[in-house]
Amino acid sequence: MTLNSTVQRVTDRIIERSEPTRSRYLDRMHAAKLKGPSRAHLSCSGQAHAYAASGPDKGQLAGGASGNLGIVSAYNDMLSAHQPFERFPDIIREAARDGGGTAQLAGGVPAMCDGVTQGEAGMELSLFSRDVIALAASVALSHNTFDAAVFLGVCDKIVPGLVIAAQAFGHLPAVFLPAGPMASGMPNDEKSKVRQKFAAGECGREELMAAEMAAYHGPGTCTFYGTANTNQMLMEFMGLHLPGASFVQPNTDLRDALTREGAKRALKLSALGNDYTPVCHVLDEKAFVNGIVGLNATGGSTNLLIHLVAMARAGGIVLDWQDFSELSDVTPLTARIYPNGLADVNHFHAAGGLGFLIGELLEAGLLHPDTQTVAGRGLGHYTHDPYFADGELCWRKGGGQSLNTKILRPAHDPFQPTGGLKRLSGSLGTAVMKVSAVAAEHQVIEAPVRVFHDQDEVKAAFKAGDLTGDVIVVVRFQGPKANGMPELHSLTPLLSILQGRGQKVALVTDGRMSGASGKVPAAIHVCPEAVDGGPIAKLQDGDRLRVDAVTGELNILTAGVTERPAAMPDLSANEAGIGRELFASFRNTVSPATAGATIFGA
Known part of the structure; x- marks a missing residue:
């Protein structure tokens, strides 16, 4: 399918606008690649400090011949979306050993919940927390003892902050490992009605509290299509998740298998692996255009008009809001997820999810098909769904049709002809x-x-x-x-x-x-x-x-x-x-x- 002329024009404009800053950024990343991780060049004392607590991995690390994976985690157990990450480091370490490498928890970053701080003074720190996360993740990776990195984050400012940091270390491969959405609870529209009743003085706090607890009831991301789930969509459209990883629920066999495979894939993408793919090659101008198209096609969060601009600038790419608007004018709205509809992200995923949506937009010529991703060259990988076959994680081509056209429609028959x-x-x-x-x-x-x-x-x-x-x-x-x-x-x-x-x-x-x-x-x-x-x-x-x-x-x-x-x-x-x-x-x-x-x- 021929690429849409507006998508091409906007992409060309971004490339031209960004050339001075992008070329300087890529020069820095090339220089960093040539230097490589410095653990083999550390003093004996420095290496002893780095490996002292690594138990069975000490010998492998000291040898320096196999890949070492840095884990940057936004785990805390106050955020439902991040609580599942408590288990991830052990899963990743085991997977790295199976792949012939090692993994260390490089550091943690803060993760705050806008749902908790809404209307409170703490909300005034929320946007700034994105840049704090970027700084903290950079400190975590600054020991320069890693050949690749995996980033554990989901919610509003966390993913953008981690992406900014990943680009500061853009000579390294980066795979983002999500935790997945919580199981569906009280429908979002019913919760919203109770909130309105409370605001109008028609019900008390007891009824409001019961509704909120029924909606937010377990581990995983909130199921409405806010910033957190928009982040997850973007990570697939931009090639930083494994295909189909975004909306698999926490603490399931498939989620754990995707986490293990993400760790192994990160090591394969390192300079010591067979398919070196640094994140600076993944997050190029085309990848950001694909992300903006996905944002418009799904009616995603307005917060990403700020975050995507900041994320892009970390890699020397200059976006402006006119780019978003022009792409919106040619992108059909193909998904209805609350608050744009009644369905939640679990319903969206079951109806065909991102695999169907990406396939439709590729067929319509609205996405760059040739981008580099952590799954390999070409966004076509992301039209496939993960599944088990004989106990092994595999991918197969998606069904190619929506299973619920009230939630997800083909590009030729959208909910509206322009984006959100x-x-x-x-x-x-x-x-x-x-x-x-x-x-x-x-x-x-x-x-x-x-x-x-x-x-x-x-x-x-x-x-x-x-x-x-x-x-x-x-x-x-x-x-x-x-x-x-x-x-x-x-x-x-x-x-x-x-x-x-x-x-x-x-x-x-x-x-x-x-x-x-x-x-x-x-x-x-x-x-x-x-x-x-x-x-x-x-x-x-x-x-x-x-x-x-x-x-x-x-x-x-x-x-x-x-x-x-x-x-x-x-x-x-x-x-x-x-x-x-x-x-x-x-x-x-x-x-x-x-x-x-x-x-x-x-």
Whole structure:
């Protein structure tokens, strides 16, 4: 199938734009490859330190002739998605020995849960935790005693942070090993209804707690299609998972087999193996375009418009939001997973999952088929499903059809002809909107604004009954420089209530919404952010905005707004407590959301 002309044009533009930074990056990776792991060149004392606790692997490590695998883990048992990783190091060590190599736990990285910190002060550390994870993973690998690495992570900031670190060590192969989703519990739409009832004062905390515990009930990733599961999709589209690995549930024989095979594959991809494939060769411009197409085709998390930009820049590749928007215009929405539909990721996986979806997009000419992956050259590997045959892990061609067209459709008969994301721009600046869950009648709104400086003010106005009539709720001073760009997902239930009452309502903010952004139109990541004096800082109650996800318009309709002085609130309350005082340097150096909201340069 001929590659779609827009996909080709956008890819060519990214390659041209990135050439200076990408070539410098690849030169660094080539130099690092030539030096190789230094364990054989360490002093006897240095080697003794590195091998002292490695038990039966000491002799193999000292010999230096076989591959040594570095494990970087985001394990903790507070996150359901990461709790299964407790078992992984032992599985990986055993698999490495079976493959003639060794494996060591190189280090751990922090992993926080946005579901826990929603609406709390800790959420102001969430986005910055991505760069902390990248730094921590780099420290873990800095001993330079490894020939390849496996990365254990799933959730919102963890995978992007690990990818950034993997690219810093891009001369090494990297395989990402997921933990898988928890079993389906209370349906997500039922949980959402209980949240709305609680926000409206129609039920108590006891009923709310029971619903939440029924939804989040065991080990594994939350089953809605938020940032965590969008990350897993991306790792397959971009070739860093084994085919079909993303949505196999934890603590099953198939999951353990995929983990063992991932470890063995990482060793085979090392310079000491037979198929040297460093991650710098996997994550090229084509791989990132494939990831963006996957994001659009599945209606994935808006957080990835920030993370993918930052991930790409770590490898010298420069993406911008126009790339996402143009690819969205030609990518059909082929999946409906909550909040874009009623199904969860287990239902999606059973209906044909990523193997079917990748096959459809390849056939439609919307993906680069010739990318390098950890499974070998060509994205066609990812149309295959893993299974057991005589106790051995094997792959077979997927069924080639959706088993539930209410969840997963072929590219020629999609849920909608364009993708799930839209770039907005105009006199207010630039922003993005996830439109895959927003009904057509809600995608355009002209209304007066109510301006707030944090989400607690919005909640107070809602409880007081002040949000009447058509209204665009503006929540500003929520950008990365102001307070770390927290998600504002706790506003979703009350805004949904207003919409359900027949009001036309939208959210406009320089902050983030959750990866589970839903049916209320939300123009988010507004740049320039308010703390930089962007036009959003000059709005006043009653000014009128037009938010148009059809034409991509984000305009101030009231005359004279941009000539006003920018508001300058006291942000000192965001500077300390729950560790925020330790992140002042992040707030002072972070780039705009359009550049990945990162402390790292290109």
